[in-house]
Amino acid sequence: MKKNIYDFMNLSGILLMLLLITNCGESKINVENPDGHNTLTKVEIADGWQLLFDGKSFDGWRGIGIEDVPEGHWKIENGVIQKIASGNVPSKADGQPVKGGDLITKETYQDYELKFDWKISEGGNSGVKYNVDEEISIENGWTGALGYEYQVLDDDKHSDNVTPSHRSGSLYDMIESKGKVLKPVGEFNTARIVFNKGILEHWLNGEKVVSFDTTTPEFDLIFQKSKYNTHPDFTVHKKAHIVLQDHHDDCWYRNIKIKVLK
Secondary structure, rough: HHHHHHHHHHHHHHHHHHHHHHHOOOOOOOOOOOOOOOOOHHHHHHOOEEEEEOOOOOOOOOEOOOOOOOOOOOOEEOOOOEEHHHHHHOOOOOEEOOOOOOOOEEEOOEEEEEEEEEEEEEOEEEEEEEOOHHHHHOOOOOOOOEEEEEEEEEOOOOOOHHOOOHHHEEEEEEEOOOOOOOOOOOOOEEEEEEEEEEOOOOEEEEEEEEEEEOOOHHHHHHOOOOOOHHHHHHHOOOOOEEOOOOOOEEEEEEEEEEEOOO
């Protein structure tokens, strides 16, 4: 009888070990992210995905035109990057707020798929920009990045909602997002941008909400009617930066990851 009990215990231990190995293989083990955020699964790693945010540091990011992250305007808390609302930014000794600015990737990318989760504050406005040439942005006197923008907005309460192409998921000031389902303010939405050989797609919570070929005459007409039409290099598909916008309001980001397309 004792031998049977020992055999059963040994078999149970082996099965438990196999179960643990199997489960560990499904995700990148990170004891600091037990909820599974800001990690890569084994499948994602094999497929070429890279984390742009590890949940605990600004490694791989800096401010536009500077080498550091704009102090007082951005912070990391509970595995989430937060853009701090302008009214809550600390002041310098002279009483003036510390200088802010967009958060920009140190690396540049050309053809890729980008995933991220975003959450906006009530009445808030922000965005994720891409195809951003930092030098052109600075030369044109922009305090923020100049590039395509995936709009992040409280569609119900921000005044920018009167313009269809300024609503969440849209290609800002160019193409309105359609067929989307937004989470309530205060909850995270899941977004995806695909930018590959001139083809541009925006996804929101699993639905494709924008799709266009940026190399066509039709897109050029859209560009000519936008606020960016005085910047001739704007629509050129470049190896460029990805940017989290500093737009005054509280906004949160997590699970930022990218897959370079070939």
